[in-house]
Amino acid sequence: MKELLASQALEAFVGRSAELEALRETLAPEGPRVVHVHGIAGIGKTALLERFAAEARGAGTTVIRLDCRNVEPTEPGLLQALSEAIGSGHPDAEALARRLGGLGNSVVLALDTYEVFGLLDTWLRQVFLPMLPENVRVLFFGRQRPLAAWHATPGWGRLLRSVAVAPLTESEAGELLVSLGVSRDEATPIARTTHGHPLALRLAAGAVGEARRGHWPEDAPLQHALDELTRMFLADVGDAVTRRVLEGAAVTRRVTVSLLRAQFPDLAPQDAYERLRRLPFVDGTSDGLIIHDAVRDAIARSLHASDPSRHLEYRRAAWRQLNAEAESAGSGDLWRYTADMLYLIENPVVREAFFPSGTPRLPVERAQSGDEQALADIVRAREGAEAAEVLLRWWRRLPQSFSVVRAPEGRVIGLCCKLRSDAVEPTWLLDDPVTAEWYAHLRRKPMSRNEIALFCRRWLSEAEGDSPGEAQAAVWLDLKRTYMELRPELRRVYLVANDLAAYAQVAQRLGFEVLTERTVELDGRAYHSAVLDFGPASVDGWLAELAAAELGVRRSPELLDVDSRELVLEAGRVPLTPLEFGVMHHLLARQDKAVSRTELLRDVWGTTYQGGSNVVDAVVRTLRRKMGDQAARVETVTGVGYRLRSR
Template sequence: MWQRMSELTASRVHQAFVGRTSELDALRGVFATAGPQVVHVYGIAGIGKTALLHILAAEARDAGATVIRLDCRHIEPTETGFLQALEGAIGGGDPDMDTLVERLGRLGSLVLLALDSYEVFRLLDTWLRQIFVALLPDNVRILFFSRQRPLDAWFSAPDWGRLVQCVPLEPLSQSEAKALLSVHGMQDEDAAFLARATHGHPLTLKLAAAASRENNVRSWPQETVLQHAVDELSRMFLADVDDPVSRRVLQGAVVLRRVTVSLLQALFPELAPQDAYERLRRLPFVDGVHDGLIIHEAVRDSLARSLHASDPSRYLNYRRSAWRQLVVEAQSAASDDLWRYTADMLYLIENPVVREAFFPTGTVLHTVEVAHPQDTEALAGIVRAHDGSQASELLLQWWRRLPQAFSIVRGQTGQVEGLYCKLRSDRIEPTWLLSDPVTAQWYSHLEQKPLRPGEVALFCRRWLSLNEGDSPSEIQAAVWLDLKRSYMELRPGLRRVYLAATDLGAYSQVAQCLGFEVLAGREVELDGLSYSSAVLDFGPASVDGWLAELAAAELGIKRAPALLDVEARQLRLAEGAVALTPLEFGVMRYLVERQGKAVSRSELLQHVWGTSYQGGSNVVDAVVRTLRRKLGGQSGRVETLTGVGYRLR
């Protein structure tokens, strides 16, 4: 009978752990009073970071320390998401940062806060470094376990050098690799071969040990053998899953970021979803987490590539089924769970432009942080180096008015190498927008196509690199990555993003892929240069709806036309367009925006009629009746919820 990977690591972590002597010695330094307060442990996937964390945690608890482990894969990468997860782990009843920091200080003389899979938390790195970690009491040590090395900003800040330590994880030595294989039952001759062939990669060694008991792996090519080993051994594991149902479920589940019962039901409607889930959970390379199952990446990625190559039609159908289910579930997801559905949808999108926009695969060499008064000289120097006197003065006027709207980009040595300015439509004086000819064009566009109540527009007024200006560069890439953090923070209220550049053509391929539209006729001439504007309208469902549309286009899914035509104030039905009265339109629009969610009569009275008088709720029912008549065959989509109100299916 299979054991889960989590069960294996819990019961045999000490017996199966070999090597890593120097790394453990370095990590034990956190036990000392004068030891490092911040430790970054990093290495490639499957290199043994989590196993090392298990050993350190066991030793720390034996020494009387308190250990708190957070898996970043299951936390929204925003300040709120992190603080809520931390509150859930340490208690306290209030996800307020000061309250949580104070509670950490009372948990004992030594507290280890470990953030596993930290590579997915890059969006929050600056906030953690500048705000959260700086507030931690001296009894707390924070450890980051990541696939990527830490940004240089962790070491370049004044007085941080002696407090921060790096522990890189390299492949096991030949002797350590053979010792690990021996623990897993391999004979000396086979162990020596596999140790050489896999270059000491721990996960590959474990997979190889299991698979090679029944297969001859000596015929593998020696070149790029590590990748060949991961792919081949993953296929061998699939062949070794004797149960055909489990094998089939595993093959389909590899298209998912996380596996849930509802997603399995969508992928395999003919199977009992709970049974399929339990079959998958028992596999040794599947971990159970609080919101589903995670197939180990080395196995998941190789099996997905194999399925894509051997049966592209089935691979596509699995992804389409997952998309349809995620769209339905995301519509009624609580705000705390929305990030999971965002990440799940992003995983379905294979377009590298979109994936890289949110989760860059390369190592980020620049940090983006809020600008401070001491950055004035460097910031002004970059602006004047690339913009003429008129354009420079307009941008520096924003710096004087709203310095908090500016961020700077630092290089590896801490020097300022770039900047950008972003403004929010709900936090800015209209007169200020009108005083700048670039933002005045955006204001005019908003007047022509106004936002709805609660919606926000984000203005990216300017980004500049010291060497490249506003042309594509590593600085610009760091700026755009930081903008994605703002996307996450502002959704579901974020409706549009406006930006301007002197050469939008340089970004045309990326911009078209993401859905940006050039605002023709709104160019602004400054100092002999033309500043062109573009806008990205996410639609009424904000960022998550936009991602769903991108995924649908990639998957070849033709979505049904929207039931409500907002611009024409009409219903779109198979029989044709049906006009609505102002009240019918208001009710229908409110229901559409909250599709799948219960809407009370009092909400409708407040937002459509502009009153809180409860005695007038019968007018709501009257309008709903006329709406249903106009909906005809789709009238059943407006459900009555007894004692509550209505819901649009």
């Protein structure tokens, strides 16, 4: 069936001669090594990729295609996905680059829906692509043009090409409509209405009918046409069940059988899934079904306007199911649930923080030795003498902790210093008045041994200092990439600014709290600190909490109050000893997963403890006694250790 559907899609392909010719040039020995294919949503980028891939394979080229929607946008995430795609057991960048080159005389790596990979663009340009052998070509298919940094980086020059995917001409649009079963008489007004937009043309072909010919929204903007065509298509869907399922599915990032079961307990979930799979704007992926976002957004907007209660209930049902699945998901699957939770959140502060709707103009890159003077100039221009010396001391000690923001022409215009708690000497933290305060806070409110704190020591731009601006926005987006890479071990983020009030609205919505114990002063200026504690479930749990709050989902109270180190039971609060707290905290962070006694000894007692594992059993016994009617949640896993059940 998959091959048949692909064959029919290729048969319906029309036009694109200029775009195809540009892609064919990549296969020539002197052709471009990297091609950015860009165009608006629904313009036909994926169809173009499929046509070119079929043609290239027919000519003997090996084509490896990844859908970026299904890949965690981090270096390890991409390397793992690529390793699985080419059958390599070692997701190491250099080894994978060599393996790609060995797949054939001519190899194409195509990354579709590249717009969701903004967090990785710099790493690909600076690190991975230069590793690739000469016989490998890379194609990016996405909505945005390549960043100016691609053109500004020395060496790319003729190796890079940008290809814009334009709307179909009126004759091409008519040809596509006829291939989809529309008569030539009907095709002409539809082609004009849809602005040559392939997705709109396919919707129109599905909705066309004699009774509706007079309702084509001629001369309307494209988005209005898409909304109207979506409404007309839904009106033509023959049964109420499919329409209902489509509306529920439109509030989620992807569609799975388990999500449909949660949203529609009265329906057979597999049947509902198959109904969706047959629709012309639904793609099947390894992650489930994905409704084309232009259609999905139109359906969701319509449902929200016409029946906000049902729109909310579909999202709540999806949240409950995703939250339950995420609790037992393996580390390799966590990204899927992170992206799913982000999609459920409509709060623009959170959505924009992770996936900005606009194109990021300024790249953030790891600082190089040649950036030292520019970096020092910004620091000394924006900081007092004492503060500058403290920050530059971090550069001398840990230059790898610095990243720089570059202008389109490549000049350094901003910087960021971020440190990991597990990769920095405590004595160095104490040398810096700002990080010394953070270290003191960690001592007052310690984390588990396996948890990490990220210290965002400073961001500065030559134009705004640490105030909001384009460079600061680029730095904050890059921080989200670090969040993704460090989860599920990342527990806290500390940051500092001279004027926290400028960030108050965003920071409070995200959950940051100001540290009020003591304000650090350097050169007569106040440096205010704030901390975001993600909780024991790291970034994924934090996002789930944000979504729950927005959706009004009632959550059962946490079993453990981390700050007071007490159990929270219906009968009241019960204090815990340090070891009881350590064991409970560790099990809670790995809820529904088996934890070995060896792991508990290492992370709670410390690696230097020489006693036997029976001490773990003794602490668990006292912990269970204190838990009362909740004691059964701590299960013994024979031959392994223990597991804390979520419910």
